Amino acid sequence: MTRIQILTLISLASVNFSSMICYSILGPFFPNEAVKKGASQTVIGLIFGCYAVCNLIGSMVMGRYIVQIGAKFMLLAGLFVSSVCTIMFGLLDRAPAGAPFISLCFIVRSVDAVGFAAAMTSTFAMTAKIFPNNVATVLGSLEVFTGLGLILGPPVGGWFYHSFGYEVPFLLLGCLLLIMVPFNIYVLPSIEAEPSKDSFFRLLFHGEVLLICFVIGTLSAGLGFIDATLSLFAMKTFNLSSGYVGLIMIGLSLPYCLASPVIGYFTDKYPGTRIGFTVTGGVITAACFFLLGPAPFFHIKSQLWLLVLMLGLIGFSLGMTAIPTFPEIITCAHEQGFEDGLSTLGMVSGLFGAFWSTGMFYGPIVGGLITQRLNFEWAATVQGAMGLLAVSISHYLKRLLMSDHFILL
Numbered sequence: 001m002t003r004i005q006i007l008t009l010i011s012l013a014s015v016n017f018s019s020m021i022c023y024s025i026l027g028p029f030f031p032n033e034a035v036k037k038g039a040s041q042t043v044i045g046l047i048f049g050c051y052a053v054c055n056l057i058g059s060m061v062m063g064r065y066i067v068q069i070g071a072k073f074m075l076l077a078g079l080f081v082s083s084v085c086t087i088m089f090g091l092l093d094r095a096p097a098g099a100p101f102i103s104l105c106f107i108v109r110s111v112d113a114v115g116f117a118a119a120m121t122s123t124f125a126m127t128a129k130i131f132p133n134n135v136a137t138v139l140g141s142l143e144v145f146t147g148l149g150l151i152l153g154p155p156v157g158g159w160f161y162h163s164f165g166y167e168v169p170f171l172l173l174g175c176l177l178l179i180m181v182p183f184n185i186y187v188l189p190s191i192e193a194e195p196s197k198d199s200f201f202r203l204l205f206h207g208e209v210l211l212i213c214f215v216i217g218t219l220s221a222g223l224g225f226i227d228a229t230l231s232l233f234a235m236k237t238f239n240l241s242s243g244y245v246g247l248i249m250i251g252l253s254l255p256y257c258l259a260s261p262v263i264g265y266f267t268d269k270y271p272g273t274r275i276g277f278t279v280t281g282g283v284i285t286a287a288c289f290f291l292l293g294p295a296p297f298f299h300i301k302s303q304l305w306l307l308v309l310m311l312g313l314i315g316f317s318l319g320m321t322a323i324p325t326f327p328e329i330i331t332c333a334h335e336q337g338f339e340d341g342l343s344t345l346g347m348v349s350g351l352f353g354a355f356w357s358t359g360m361f362y363g364p365i366v367g368g369l370i371t372q373r374l375n376f377e378w379a380a381t382v383q384g385a386m387g388l389l390a391v392s393i394s395h396y397l398k399r400l401l402m403s404d405h406f407i408l409l
Contacts, residue, residue, distance in 0.1 A: 063350015140264020147257020
């Protein structure tokens with residue numbers, strides 16, 4: 001690798017790790033803390049969901065104007081905003097219970113989401129720009145650091161919360177994220193580019209891109225559902241502390257962390273396997289959600305070992321499904337005549353982030369509603385059914401597109 005590539009890899013790895021560890025600390029203890037402050041399961045789902053809505057809007061805007069704003073400045077500004085919001089979120093336990101606490105949660109999470117969208121959009125775009133021939137391999141390698149952040153976030157957050165209270169996890173990790181700003185000012189290279197006249201809608205209405213985005217949305221919905229509901233279910237069903245819930249969530253992150261670079265390398269070497277990996281991973285994910293509760297019609301009692309096993313398989317299948325999608329969308333964009341530059345990569349990154357955020361919005365809300373009205377087992381079953389439906393429709397329409405019997409303009 002060249003010096004620029006090495007510095008970029010170090011920088012983006014640090015961004016992925018620090019951003020994800022801050023993002024993932026909420027899962028083990030925030031839902032329980034919010035309940036104490038008067039929030040219902042539905043409201044908790046909305047708090048998780050509002051992050052996704054603002055992330056969706058931010059991804060689209062940042063992706064469209066990445067050249068005008070500047071990829072490096074966008075990443076640094078996003079890191080700074082996200083770090084400040086993480087620190088502020090740690091002070092919310094001082095807010096009065098009820099409406100004030102809930103309102104401040106919505107405001108801080110929304111601003112944090114815009115900062116996160118800026119950092120992640122520029123990260124994806126810069127990766128594809130600087131490593132054009134090994135996009136999936138590099139993304140897979142970076143996802144190791146994403147996975148490490150997701151692995152360490154829940155247990156570290158849960159342990160600090162259990163030992164020192166609500167504020168310490170957010171203050172500590174928010175400061176860690178803030179340190180990444182001056183580090184990346186020095187390490188990250190600048191990228192100059194010309195803006196493009198192409199639009200999101202022209203890219204989105206490519207048939208294969210639309211199908212891939214549909215799968216991305218359902219996949220992220222499952223993760224959003226787990227974030228918002230799993231901790232309360234595990235505490236209630238298995239009588240676990242927040243620290244042990246954080247350890248359980250490692251079962252989701254570790255397989256993803258280990259599988260991503262291998263899948264990235266394989267799909268770069270054999271690009272024709274990307275769709276196969278995506279479909280197979282989607283089917284495995286759907287089956288695991290049926291057994292996560294497990295589904296009531298299976299008449300199987302909830303068991304901790306089964307829950308951890310299903311989380312592990314979901315993490316592995318997440319790598320199979322998610323890693324090939326980004327380079328596949330880039331390939332589709334080039335087939336549509338899009339320019340091979342930062343502007344196009346920014347739009348692809350923004351589109352990916354927007355659909356990921358769409359799933360992260362409706363996943364916690366729908367999951368929270370079903371959990372509140374019925375139970376976690378039924379909510380996980382519905383999530384699995386939605387994932388299976390998405391993969392089935394995408395596979396069927398993909399075959400129609402390839403057989404020239406169906407044309408989507």
